[in-house]
Amino acid sequence: EAAGPGEPGAPGVPEEPAGQGRGDTVVIGGSAAAAKSAPRRPARRGLLVAGTALVVVAGALAVVFGLVLPGTGAAEADEEQHRRVAAEEFTFEPGRTHPCDIHRFEGRLYAGHSDTTEALLQQISTTWDVVEAQCLLEHRGYRIGSVDGAYGATTERAVKRLQDKEGLVVDGIMGPHTWEVLRR
Structure with a gap:
């Protein structure tokens, strides 16, 4: 059989040792015919498959962590920072x-309680809502x-002064x- 141009055995192209030509696989303990029938896969293909698998796994992890774990997006972080209730x-x-x-937060004042x-608050109430109201009253200059x-009576007097000033009942x-x- 005659060798084509650029192939081993063609005039001016050196012969390659058996089992080491392009597309050949070296088989130890086997025949040269068996080696010719097993095509060699390029290393690039393996890297491409591994890279694709890595991207798919990373995407799946991102979805799992985004859906399963509590959100910490910017809006949720702002809300959590404001709600130290x-x-x-x-x-x-x-x-x-x-x-x-x-x-x-979102245009409203909060005191973190x-x-x-x-909430309806009046004398004898004792709750975190009262703490919140007292903080906001103090902040607005109504001493309690x-x-x-x-x-108590001092908080009630401060609320009455605020209501009077703002035109409320x-x-x-x-x-x-x-x-x-x-x-x-």
Whole structure:
């Protein structure tokens, strides 16, 4: 059989040793005919398959972590930062005061203890909502003494002064209209 141009055995092209030509596979303990029938796969193909598999796995992990784990997107992070609402049940302790972390979120003021806009508060109430109201009253300049979470006479007087100044019904009860004014 005659060799074509550029193939081993053609004039001017050196002969390659048996078993090491293009497309040949070296088989130890086998025949040259068996070696010719097993085509050699290029290394690039293996890298391409491995790379594709890696991308698919990475994409699947991203979906799993995005769906299964709690979200920490920008909007959720802002909301979490603003909602440092006390998780434990409120227990009034005489003499204990609470800190006020006044901040604005979506145009409203918060103090980090409650996010209510509806809670009805009046004398003898003791809740985190009272702490929130006391912080916001103090922030607006209505002195209530100590931020202790007990809706007493001093807190009621501060609420009445706020209601009077804002043109609300002056009853000393924290309700939706008074919350709306405090959260502005």
